[in-house]
Structure formats: C-alpha cells, structure tokens
Amino acid sequence: MGLTPVFSQNESLKDFTQTIEGSKLEIEMVAIPSGRFNMGSPASEEHRNSDEGPVHEVSLNSFWISKYEITWELYNLFVNRAIDGNNDPNIATDVNIDIDAISGATIPYVDMSLGMGTSEGLPVGNVTQYAASQFCKWLSAKTGHFYRLPTEAEWEYCARAGTSTAYHFGDDPNDLNDYAWSYGNSEDTYHQVGQKKPNPWGLYDMYGNVAEWTLDQYVPNIYKSRKGTTVSPFEIANKTYPRSVRGGSYNDDPEYLRSAVRLGSNENWKMRDPQFPKSKWWNTDAPFVGFRIVRDPNVPKESKINNYWGQ
C-alpha cells in the first residue's frame, strides 16, 4: 500500500458526492471543519449516566462524514462484490489497496433486516463493527480515498454540531419527533434515511433510526483520564466487546438519543446466531445498529492504518 496524506489541515474541505464505479449509488459527504468542543454531559443533564463525564475539551482535525446512515443498498455492494472489477479511471491515490485482498462478508442464512426490509433508503442494521469497518476498507479500495468509521469524539462533535444542550435542538425530548425515529414514533422499525429534519451541520438521523458504530473500544471511565485539551482521542479496540455505539435507535426511548449517551456493544447482539462459532460479520439481534462513514484527509502510516479498519 502506498499511503500519503494529500491534504494539509489548513486547506478547508468542501462537501462532495462520492460515486462508486459500477454502481449508480452515491454517498453524500459533508465537510466538517476542524475545531474544539466540550465532549460529555454536565452532571446536571437529565438522565445523564456516569460514563458521560466529566465534560472535557476535545480538539479535532477536519474530516468528511456521510450525510446519511449507510443503506442496505450501499452495504450490499460490498456483500455481493459484483462491481469489484469495475475500475474508476480517475481513482484517487490517497490509499492504494488490492480490492481482492479484502475479505468479503458471508451471505447470511436469515434475512438480516429481520423483517424490517432492505428496500431503497433503509439503513443497514445487524452488521458487526468489524463488518462495517471492512465496508470502509472496501470503499477505500474502490475509490482511493481513506474511509473509516468515525471515532466516538468525531461522532459526538458532529451530533452536537456546535451546541452544548442534551440534544442539538435543546433539552426538551418532546421536540425529538421532528428530528428522529425513536421508540415513540417508529412503530418498531427503522425508516428511510433523511425523512426527518437535519441537524445544524446538515446531518440526518444522527439521533435514532439506527444507532451508529464508532471506532472506539467502549471504556466507561475514559473521560476521567483526559486532562486539558485532548487531541483527536481514539481508544483503539483490542477486544471484541464492548465497542462504542452512539445515537440511539428506533427502538430506544428519547433519553438514549442524547448527544452524550454512550453505549457499549455486547455479546447478546449475536444471541440468536444459531451457528457455532458465531459469524464475525453479522449480528442477529442488533438490527438497531448501523453506521455512517468518515473520510479522513489525513491518511495514517501504513503500520497504523489497521487500527482504523480492524485486523
């Protein structure tokens, strides 16, 4: 792999649309400026959990994040691998990976939408964090850009979008209906992405619909160890459980959709996988967890890049 940074942090990023050679599907990517924000929630926040504090300052470089959660249609491009041979003559060179060297997700025995559907615009669910990361790696190989999951800090920075209240629209969960699918309005299922209002940075469904994988190992008390301003925090995952999930889902009550809420994955999310050993690609009991993707203009050194894609 030849990996070289192609943007300096001073250059401001612009929104763009990622095309995928061999497919008519596109991914809209929103440019997120570098900046600082207060991560976590104050002790006074209603329903606040101890893992949300203390509030501490975090500084981040700029990056792009997908405007919407990744859909089944997009994810299935990776599962089916039918377009691997369609090569874009204008492929970028931020990363250069042999697409055939990326292992493919298995075809699952059951419908992994568990009856909630995989039609146009429906968010993918039941993928493991590993599988979501391999989708990013595959997309990187297809496009030549460095795609990965957001870190927990990047996710919260995007969810807050410059705000410091429990939700980006304030503290009153009654307003959530305008922005999110949660248990109260979802009728027990996820919905097409982008049906509700976006947040101040133009991102849809940051709260609810499907909860979203981040890159980090879930470490409940990690905020306590952060002093001063923490630069680009990322807890590299070294064990399968728990990994950090953000944003809450269609199946959660409003208090779980706050910007600061953190959730660790657990083994029960594969509870009903009847096979043994269980699939590393699919959860069978977490249709409420999907993901969105980040494009990072700063490509890490080759020796570090698998921290972002998993081994």
Added chain:
Amino acid sequence: MKSSKNKTDVNPNTSRRGFCKNTALVGAGMLLPGLEMSAMVNVLNNKKLKLAVVGCGGRGTGAANQALKADENIELVAMADAFQDQLDNSLMNLQKEFEGTKKVNVKDAHKYVGLDAYKKAIDMADVVILATTPGFRPYHFEYAINAGKHVFMEKPVAVDAPGIRKVLEMAKVAKEKKLNVVVGLQRHYQNNYLAIADKIKEGSVGKIVSGQVYWNSAGVWVRPRKEGQTELEYQMRNWYYFNWLCGDHILEQHIHNIDVANWFIGEYPISAQGMGGRQIRTGKDHGEIFDHHFVEFTYPSGAVIASQCRHQPDTWSKVGENFQGTKGSIEMNDAGAASIVGLDGEKMFDYRNRNDPNPYQVEHDRLFASIRNNEVISDAENGAKSTMTAIMGRMATYSGKVITWEDALASTKLLMPSEITWESTPPSVPGPDGLYPIPTPGVTDVLS
C-alpha cells in the same frame, strides 16, 4: 407492513413507556418457573448426562454448545458426521469454548465418521442432538427413540411423507417411553411469540380468519463442486439444493412461519394450492429446488393462510407473520415486533423484546430441566405435522394441483432412500448439460 392508521402519535414519555415496562415484566415471568424448578431438582437428581451430537455442522455445533450450557452436570461423549473435517472442526471449536471444564470429553474412538456413524454415537448417550441434513432425520430419530434416548432434533424433521409417518409413529413411542423430544422450532420458546399465543388463548383477537406468513430473503450459500468429489459427496456438501436431503427452502426455512400459523390457529390445514418456480437461481450450482413458492393453506375452521417464501436478492424481504382475527390483527417480525391492532386501528397490545433470553438456549434449558424433573416435552408430533404442512405446500407448487392433507400424508413418494452408502447413486443426477431435472407444474407427480 404497517397500516397508516397504525401510525399513532404517541407521546414518547408517557403511555407507551409505562405500558412497556409492564409487558417486559410479563415476559420475564414467563420463563422463570421452569428455570427455578430445574435448579431445585438438580439438587435431587445429580446424574451426569451424556450427550452425543449427530451432524456437526454450524447448527449441530451451536446446539451442542447450548446443550452443554443448559446443565451443570453434562458431558459431550460422542460425535458423528458424514465427513471427518466437519467433525474435527466442530470438536475443536467446542473444546475451545469449554476449555477448563470437563464438559467436552470426546475420545478419538468416539468420533464416528460415515453414513451409519450415528448409531454408535447415539448408543453412547443419554441425550442426543440430531442436526444432520433433514432427509436423514426420520431414520436417526427412529434409532434414538428405539434406543431410549432423549432427543433434541432440528427442523424440518423429514423431507417426504414416509419420513413424516415414521416420525409420527416414533413420537408415540417416545411418549410411551416418557422420553423428552424438543424440536428446533424456536419460536415456541421465544417470549414475543409466547406472549401473543397467550393473547390468542384469552380471545383478544377473536377467531383467526386469515394470515400471511413470509420468509422472503436473498437466499443462502452455494458450495461449488470440488475436483475429485463423487456426485454423492457433492450433493451432501451442497445439501441445500437437493430435495432428498433438504426438502426445498419452503421446508428448510419457511417451516418456522408456517408452523406459527398452525400454532396460532390451533389446527393443521386440510389442503394447499399454490405456484412456484426457479427464476433467479437456475444454474448448475443450484441443484433442483425452486427459488420462490406462494401457497394458500386452507384450515378446517375456514381460515386461509397465504404463505410466501423467496430466495431472490434485491427483492422485498420479510420474515414474519401477520394474522387477521375477528377482533384484531397480529403483526410479528423476526426483529421481535409483536403487536395486536384492534378493528378500530388502535393498538391493543405491543410486546417490546428487551433483554429476552435466547430462544435457542431456552430450548435446551427447558429440555434438560424437563429431564431432571422427570417431565416429558413432546414436540415431535407438532414438528412432524408442521413439516408435513410445508411438504404439502411444496407438493402444491411442484405439481400445480390442489393437494389435500389426507393425500399428502398418505403419499408413498420416497425422496430419501432408506439405505444409503458412499457407493449409492443419489436419487437425482444431472443430465449431460450438468443441470438437474426440475419439477414442472402441471406435469410433475408429487404423490406417487
């Protein structure tokens, strides 16, 4: 799909949350008595139970894993599979999982490989797991019950009517011998289904008059032919695509949803008619099964159930069950949704599946608790009749005729040979073009 009337504006903070907390308690309570009882009786009945697994694929290994976790005093002593590599992998994975315990104790001499390996493994055990491809099941079940063993067997329990008759006969013998038989139709052990079954019993939905049951998905794995394989080995490895081994996907997967219809209506259908075929999955790698079936099942009470199953990528997918009753409608899906909407469109009941136990584990917890309690679980008759329902559906789509339960069950058509060795010619062989004969509606005779 949800009706628009169904989309009520519910304040997320009030009624529904309070309501759900109540239903969650109901769910938790439902399984408690069984577990408490097993803990109590374990003190009294401390015999070490010996377990054998027959069929060491992913599911057989998964079932063994769950069985070993269901009881403290249990030991896996024997394994059987047609293929050495499959058995070895399975044992390795189980040894890893139970490292540091004495639960996996399979000596080299008790690893039985081959087509009649099941007998020796069953002989060694108190409890056996039957998880080979479905075609073999009636023969394995017959042997296990005659040998006096408790059984966990996977669904479907047969692929043809002679097989069903054998299972029904042995189900009676099992009852007489007070042997426990649990069938892997795990919805019977899943709290959201049990909650709805209770509601039906209470009369909340009235009489069920119609329903739709679905297993529409993208399909399953294909295992390509490998050099040096005999035709028999190829078919055994790629068993999903051959009727004598699998029974078609209307049995192998859709049986779950068809069984829920039988369970909730409380009857087995008197006839079936439908259509089906192969449209997407038509290659040499795809054996002889259809990729879609649509069947109407008519029940003695007059209820008609529309059953659809499809294995076609990029089409509408749904796995679940809907039923319409004289007082309300039931809607369920695999993600755990289970609700009842009244005739006025108002939601009467909604089950929220938080922290429910794993039904695959519950199957085994209940099996072993029942053994310890000297109780008898008898799933085999329903397992056989629900399998028969799916077979009748397949007979309807393959033939294009109306098939009655009576004719279907009396059918002498034997898909699975009673004797099979590595030298046997499989019941279905490819033509010179590499393609297998495919059932043709209007032409194919399914009954004899």
